[in-house]
Amino acid sequence: MKNDLNSSLAPAGHSYASGFSARSFSRTCAINQLWSGLDQILFAHKLAELDVSQISEKLKNIQATLKGAGVLANITGGTGAERELGKRFGSFGPPRPRNPVSQEMMSFLDISEFKPNKNTSAAVFTSPSLQIGFASISLNASLYGSPLQAAELVLAHQLSTGALWEDIRMKGGAYGASAQPDHLEGPFSFSTYRDPTPLRSLDAFASIIRKGSQDNDNADSGCQNDSLEKAIIGTYSRETRPRTPAEKGIADFLRFLCGIEDSHRERHLKGIIDTSAEQLDAAQRRLAEECDVSKAGNIRPVVIAGKAEAEKAAAHLGVEVQTLPV
Numbered sequence: 001m002k003n004d005l006n007s008s009l010a011p012a013g014h015s016y017a018s019g020f021s022a023r024s025f026s027r028t029c030a031i032n033q034l035w036s037g038l039d040q041i042l043f044a045h046k047l048a049e050l051d052v053s054q055i056s057e058k059l060k061n062i063q064a065t066l067k068g069a070g071v072l073a074n075i076t077g078g079t080g081a082e083r084e085l086g087k088r089f090g091s092f093g094p095p096r097p098r099n100p101v102s103q104e105m106m107s108f109l110d111i112s113e114f115k116p117n118k119n120t121s122a123a124v125f126t127s128p129s130l131q132i133g134f135a136s137i138s139l140n141a142s143l144y145g146s147p148l149q150a151a152e153l154v155l156a157h158q159l160s161t162g163a164l165w166e167d168i169r170m171k172g173g174a175y176g177a178s179a180q181p182d183h184l185e186g187p188f189s190f191s192t193y194r195d196p197t198p199l200r201s202l203d204a205f206a207s208i209i210r211k212g213s214q215d216n217d218n219a220d221s222g223c224q225n226d227s228l229e230k231a232i233i234g235t236y237s238r239e240t241r242p243r244t245p246a247e248k249g250i251a252d253f254l255r256f257l258c259g260i261e262d263s264h265r266e267r268h269l270k271g272i273i274d275t276s277a278e279q280l281d282a283a284q285r286r287l288a289e290e291c292d293v294s295k296a297g298n299i300r301p302v303v304i305a306g307k308a309e310a311e312k313a314a315a316h317l318g319v320e321v322q323t324l325p326v
Helices: 002-008 013-021 027-036 038-048 052-069 081-092 105-111 149-161 163-171 198-218 221-239 245-258 262-273 277-290 293-298 307-317
Strands: 123-126 134-140 176-181 187-193 302-305 321-323
Touching (some): 002 038, 013 027, 013 176, 013 302, 123 307, 149 187, 149 221, 149 262, 163 176, 163 198, 187 198, 198 307, 221 277
Antiparallel strands (some): 134 187
C-alpha cells in the first residue's frame, strides 16, 4: 500500500492537487481528501511503522464499529452477486442515523495532518522524488440543477480543449491541463499535469478565465456558434461514453446515494444539448467574477512540485512549503 501510494504521486499529482484544493467545499470533498488524497500517503507511512498485531486490533475495532452503525454495500456482478452481498454484509444491518458530529465538514478537515494556513487558502507541497510539478485552483461551481450547470460542463470542455491546452500545454510546456466542475459538491477545479512551471499555470488559470469573458464580447457569431457546437458534441460524448460494468456499478451506486434518478439524467443531457451561446457567456462571466481580486478568498491554489519550483510558488503565495514523505 505504501509503495503503491508513493509511486502514484508523479502520475496522479494533478488529482492530488485538485483534491486538496477542493477539500473545503463540502463534507464529501473533505472525506475524499482524507481517503484518497495527500493525507492517505501520510497515513500509509504511519501504517507501515505499526506491527501486525496493532493493525489487526485496529481492523477489529473498525469492524465492531461498523456492525453497530450498519453499512451500505455495492457489488457489481452476475446473478450470484446478491447472494455474496448478503453473505458478506448481512450481519452489519441497515445504516443507523449518523452522529451529528460526522455531518460537519470541519470535523474531517480537523482530522487532516495538513492544517490550513491562517491567512490564505493556498498550499504548496514538495517531494524530493519529483522533477515535475502540478498546479490546481478551485472556484465555486453552480449548484446541481441550476440553469448554468450544463453550460459550465460545456465551458469546461471548451477550456480544456482550447485555451488551457494552448496556453498551459503548448506555451507553458505542461503535459496536460483540464477544467472540471463538480456541481454536487461545489468545486469548479482547474489542474495541470506534469507541469514544469506550475506557478506560471496558477496565474494562467485566472487570466484565461477573465480573458475568455472579454473575448466573448468580440467574437464573430459564426465562429462562436461553430465552437459552441463542437464543445456540446464533446461534452455530450463524454457524458454518454461506453463504460465498463465496474464503472456503471459505481456510477449507479453514487447516483443512488445522491438521489439522482433517470429523469434527472435526462434533463442533464438535454441541458447540455440545448446550451446556448448566451448561457455559455453567462457561465464564463460568473467564473470571471469568482476570480475577481476582491474575491481572492474564493480561489484555492495548490502546487505540488520539486524543491526549487515549490519554494518559488510558496514565496509567491506567502505560505510555507510542506514536505511529503515520498
